[in-house]
Amino acid sequence: MSESPTDVLREEHELVLMVVAAMEREVTSIETTDHVNADRVANMIDFTRNFTDGCHHAKEEKLLFPLLEQRDPAAGGPVSVMLSEHDAGREAVRAIVGALPDVEADAAARRTVAENLGLYAQLLRLHINKEYNVLFPLADRLLGELDRRRLAAEFERVEEEETGAGVHERYHAMAHALTES
């Protein structure tokens, strides 16, 4: 039997949480040294935009959430909370991207980077917990075997066609590198 779609998302969360932990360490480091490791933060942003958003959130927003709402309109409530949290995350990322070029010269830019890394990390931890406690149990309840098989196949299609071959491996390696450095 193919892997269930929520298991695929759970495995991706493991990588996302590795980068979230790296963000939390970066916040502590910025606070203690008043220095931003701009290359590391740029990698975190690259991961967040292309893997967390481009691969993982795309599967949720384009495939899982609409299917849940189709199966039960009451799923619209939790889904809209998830969507607004994805948006809040994107906003924090935009703030980091905007401040990053100025971190050498500008203390306010260093603060903006630290604050938004912390905000993003906190948001994502709460968000992933909500998915585990509310959304995935809902998906497991609402989706039948056929739905699950179709969704798993669609996830693979997103991965191949939209995310691109080799991308998963690249970000897998990056999450590990950010954890070890």
Ligand SMILES: [Fe+2]
């Ligand atoms: Fe997720």
